Amino acid sequence: MSAAAYDVPSRGRRLAGLAFGLIYLVLPAREIVTGGIPGAGVPWAWAMLLAFGISYVATALSPRTFAEQVPWTYPLLWLTTLLGVVPPLLFGGAWLGLPVFTVVLHAMILPPRPAAVSLGGMLVVVAGGGLLVGADPAAIAIYGLQAVTLGLLFMGVRRSRLLTQQLRAAEGEMARLAATEERLRIARDLHDLLGHSMSLIVLKAELAGRLAERSPQAQREIRDIEAVARKALREVRQAVTGYRRLSLPEELDSATAVLRAAGVEVRTRRSGLPLPAPLDGLLAWAVREGTTNVVRHAAARRCDLDVTYDGEQAMLVIVDDGRGAEPYEPGSGLKGLGERVRAAGGELAAGPEPAGGFGVRARVPAP
Numbered sequence: 001m002s003a004a005a006y007d008v009p010s011r012g013r014r015l016a017g018l019a020f021g022l023i024y025l026v027l028p029a030r031e032i033v034t035g036g037i038p039g040a041g042v043p044w045a046w047a048m049l050l051a052f053g054i055s056y057v058a059t060a061l062s063p064r065t066f067a068e069q070v071p072w073t074y075p076l077l078w079l080t081t082l083l084g085v086v087p088p089l090l091f092g093g094a095w096l097g098l099p100v101f102t103v104v105l106h107a108m109i110l111p112p113r114p115a116a117v118s119l120g121g122m123l124v125v126v127a128g129g130g131l132l133v134g135a136d137p138a139a140i141a142i143y144g145l146q147a148v149t150l151g152l153l154f155m156g157v158r159r160s161r162l163l164t165q166q167l168r169a170a171e172g173e174m175a176r177l178a179a180t181e182e183r184l185r186i187a188r189d190l191h192d193l194l195g196h197s198m199s200l201i202v203l204k205a206e207l208a209g210r211l212a213e214r215s216p217q218a219q220r221e222i223r224d225i226e227a228v229a230r231k232a233l234r235e236v237r238q239a240v241t242g243y244r245r246l247s248l249p250e251e252l253d254s255a256t257a258v259l260r261a262a263g264v265e266v267r268t269r270r271s272g273l274p275l276p277a278p279l280d281g282l283l284a285w286a287v288r289e290g291t292t293n294v295v296r297h298a299a300a301r302r303c304d305l306d307v308t309y310d311g312e313q314a315m316l317v318i319v320d321d322g323r324g325a326e327p328y329e330p331g332s333g334l335k336g337l338g339e340r341v342r343a344a345g346g347e348l349a350a351g352p353e354p355a356g357g358f359g360v361r362a363r364v365p366a367p
Contacts, residue, residue, distance in 0.1 A: 024101075025053055027094035028087070036093060045091065052083040052098060059105055077109055081118075085125050092133030096143045099125045103147045107154035115158075119151040173274040180247050248275060251284040252305065255291035262295050264320070265302045272309040278367045279314045282344055283307060289337045290318035290360040298322030298358055313346075313365045321357040334360070 028049055031037060037045045059076040084102035087095045099122040106118035123144050130140035208222045252268050259266045275283065287305065294303050300322030308315045338348040346364030353359045 024097055031094050048087050055080040055083055056101055088129035092135045096126050096130055100147045103151040104154050107151050108158050112155060115155050122147050169274055176277055248280045248284040251287040255287050259291060259303055264300050268305045270307045273311050275309050276367055279364055283316050286316050286337055286362045289333045294320045316362040319359040
């Protein structure tokens with residue numbers, strides 16, 4: 001399972017949690033109702049309070065994971081911050097609690113350093129806004145203390161969730177590697193136990209056929225034995241091939257060794273999240289075909305292999321500095337690879353590079 005699967009709590013759970021925190025918006029609403037806001041400012045106060053509540057909820061519900069935000073998360077966050085900073089500077093009193101809400105959002109969305117900077121900024125807003133409107137120093141101190149304690153608390157919560165997400169992703173990768181190793185062990189056992197025996201039966205059958213040249217019936221039976229043994233040997237090899245599914249790390253290592261043996265300087269780079277098993281196998285085939293193409297046809301001196309996966313799509317780029325002249329006609333290997341990639345919902349681009357050389361680019365969405 002990919003790391004992206006370990007998301008923040010579901011929107012229903014987050015909304016239920018927000019409901020408890022939003023209860024404190026009753027305090028500035030009470031100031032409006034009880035006349036704490038001058039008559040001309042009442043409509044503006046209601047509008048800003050309502051806008052803050054909507055923006056706060058939308059911002060809190062927008063992230064998909066703690067490590068990755070959707071495009072509109074940060075614009076919503078800055079809008080909520082603005083709506084949380086302006087009212088305390090205008091009205092003071094219970095409105096000084098709005099910066100505390102923004103501190104919680106920043107702590108849950110931003111990395112630690114920006115969140116700490118935000119915490120300091122909100123303390124300045126609470127203290128400056130309170131002094132500007134003549135708020136009670138004790139109230140200013142209470143709101144400031146709430147901002148610090150809740151900010152540090154939710155920064156810790158975000159940190160622990162990120163670590164849990166990374167740990168579970170690592171566990172999934174370890175389980176996948178363990179399964180791959182077990183398949184390889186079974187493949188080796190099948191090959192060692194049955195492959196040798198079947199090869200020996202074939203050899204003995206051929207020898208017996210030569211010794212029984214005078215008996216047509218014996219020759220027929222021996223040929224049947226030989227045919228059955230050869231068929232069993234093919235089936236064992238097919239089973240071994242099925243168990244030994246391609247693995248991207250193994251193919252990258254193999255490609256590096258092959259290219260270096262061919263005198264090609266190699267640079268490999270992997271970034272992003274661990275690949276799901278289907279993408280891992282598909283990109284392993286792509287690496288094998290792409291590097292085979294480099295060795296056979298490119299006459300290259302350098303080859304770069306880049307693999308990235310962000311939880312939504314995987315990207316493989318193989319670029320060499322060899323022959324990439326036009327016209328280009330893909331061979332059967334690249335055609336077959338293109339069919340595999342398109343069957344997985346992706347796209348494959350292969351051809352001469354503008355700066356010289358040849359490039360293969362495969363883009364495949366997450367399964």
